[in-house]
Amino acid sequence: MPAPWIFLIVLALAAAGYLAGRLRALAVVGGDIRRLHSLPGYYGWQAAMLAALPALLVMGLWLLIQPVVVESRVEGMIPEAAQGASLSLVMTDVRRVAEGLDLAVSTGVMSAAEATGLSADGTIRATLGKLGVALGSGVTPEVLAAAKALRTAEATGRGAMAAVVLVLALAGVAYALWRIRAEYRARNVVEAGVRGLLLLASTIAILTTAGIVLSMLFETRHFFAQYPWWKFFFGATWSPNFRGGSDLGILPLLWGTLYISFIALVVSVPIGLFAAVYMSEYAGRKFRMVAKPAIEILAGIPTIVYGLFALITVGPLLRDYFAQPLGLGASGSSVMTAGLVMGVMLIPFVSSLSDDIINAVPQSLRDGSLGLGATRSETIRQVVLPAALPGIVGAVLLAASRAIGETMIVVLGAGAAAKLDLNPFEAMTTVTVKIVSQLTGDTDFAAPETLVAFALGLTLFVLTLGLNVLALWIVRRYREQYE
Amino acid sequence: MNDMRLEERIVQNDKIKIDAQDVQVFYGDNHAIKDVSVAIEDKTVTAFIGPSGCGKSTFLRCLNRMNDTVAGCRVEGRITLDGEDIYDKRVDPVQLRARVGMVFQKPNPFPKSIYDNVAYGPKIHGLVRGKAEMDEVVESALKRAALWKEVKDRLQAPGTGLSGGQQQRLCIARAIATAPEVLLMDEPASALDPIATAQIEELIDELRTRFAVVIVTHSMQQAARVSQKTAFFHLGNLVEYGETGQIFTTPRDPRTESYITGRIG
Structure with a gap:
């Protein structure tokens, strides 16, 4: 049956x-x-x-x-x-x-x-x-x-x-x-049953995470059995070769990841934060009603569409008007392209999280500051933002972990060449892109060139997990200050 | 109320600090304050009493234009501070609020250290030069708010860690440090226990030597204890305004009498 x-x-x-x-x-x-x-x-x-x-x-x-x-x-x-x-x-x-x-x-x-x-x-x-x-x-x-x-x-x-x-x-x-x-007492029995059901639902999420980590760990162990770990963590060259003799150093990929994420945050954090401040402190009800959903539409666009935007619009634009005139290279795909587009993608993320956090700051604090003769912007800078800071830092770190995990925009915007370079108009690539490229096509799941994907994945997981934990810790540590 | 010797309270100073003439306040279509005229004297504690929703807090917030921050609020009439119309276009409401300080119902210390809370006003208005002078201002404000002894060893501790009564005194110190001419207090003791309330009341009486103090209160005993002048509000109207002793012993208006004896409100 x-x-x-x-x-x-x-x-x-x-x-x-x-x-x-x-x-x-x-x-x-x-x-x-x-x-x-x-x-x-x-x-x-x-x-x-x-x-x-x-x-x-x-x-x-x-x-x-x-x-x-x-x-x-x-x-x-x-x-x-x-x-x-x-x-x-x-x-x-x-x-x-x-x-x-x-x-x-x-x-x-x-x-x-x-x-x-x-x-x-x-x-x-x-x-x-x-x-x-x-x-x-x-x-x-x-x-x-x-x-x-x-x-x-x-x-x-x-x-x-x-x-x-x-x-x-x-x-x-x-x-x-x-x-x-x-x-x-059937009522009490049902109560216990409902509690068990809820507990089950919450453990499933935790168990899944544990399962993912374990499966990554196993494969990573296989990889490190075949490839020395110091060459992986400290190697400055990435050139996989399925006939053997590959250099699988993570540093160029990590550099690309962090460089692109950094540019994305430099774009998204100030713009997102200022947008949130305007929305929550200055904007009238009518403007808010139109602008908030409009900003959130940005968050609904699939990242592959952002990738297309990077590939056909931003990339050539940056190359023709910045990179070539400045003599910084002739590559259509670059760190700058991916970083800028990713930054745009993250704006709604930062702004809507910060908006909620700023709104949660009690009105009495604003009244207190205004009642002492402070202007609005003084109040925001010296009272509202410090009170909301832990939450904002949390939002920024969450945005950072999204930037680190982003793939599509990088493939289309920054290319697939693993390079250690400072020039932001040079093509580079990230950990996620390489995970995809090592695992697509006909691959041998026993070769280090394939297994490296799991080591990369685990590194990425540890990195973003660390950021998330840090974000949660900051939010918790400083939250009580105004509640 | 015999032990309070209300009759003996004589108001010596009769210089008018704030003069309100025919003030009307609207929240949208709601006419919240109707034809209120009050002359608030300098170096005097003036109490606004009345049942909930009678408009006394709304009127208080007109005196330093805090109502400007409320959307849909409109104020008509004429309010002068030292003879100058505070609703005049040339008056900067931000500057006005530095001259007319405010203490709120719920203690609202900023999420900063005790020191920074008190230093906030002087800092944004540039009232002091250098660290030493700031230390002095902070110390004297805390002393006048009767908080110095309790916090002098932990000025860098967060202001939010103090008890409710201490937080409210910190907020008073914060308001004093800005060197206002008038201090508005919106039910400053309503969230506090009786001991903290007594401390605040004692403090208010001392503050009278330097500023005009306007206090909104729900407690008639409190009004009787701390104020020299009392205004009774009812349904957005100013029913009666006079010396506290007279209001509490021989009210002229039957509504005032009803309220004071506990029949309305």
């Missing part, structure tokens, strides 16, 4: 549990709900929760764990001799044959008995080929045997899962109904 069906049946059981729980609670007290501890609906909900939650939890775990168990069992079946190429390639073949057989059975080309009794002759490839399953080479007996084993193991696993999950759901309903008494 396929998983979606099981899921629907469990939900149906939960719904039935709700109705049954409600009715039973009413029956227990003979229809007089004043004698119940909780409203009848709560008895229904606790039955539904007991039916659905344990069953779905078990199902989720089962779906995660079963493939791992099955594959490791099947891998054991493949003899050493067949591992000639590599185990993962053979396993891909096995999986494909198994899928092909599944397809053949479900479309009626083969009967289930034929599929299990199949022997490894040359016809398999042709049969599966007709169904659109392309197999790389001839199917060896070992692969076929493994594929069959995979199919049986999976079928057994699925059957067992369906049985376990449905029994759990039924048992949950039965237990819930059995427990119902007039004095049973």
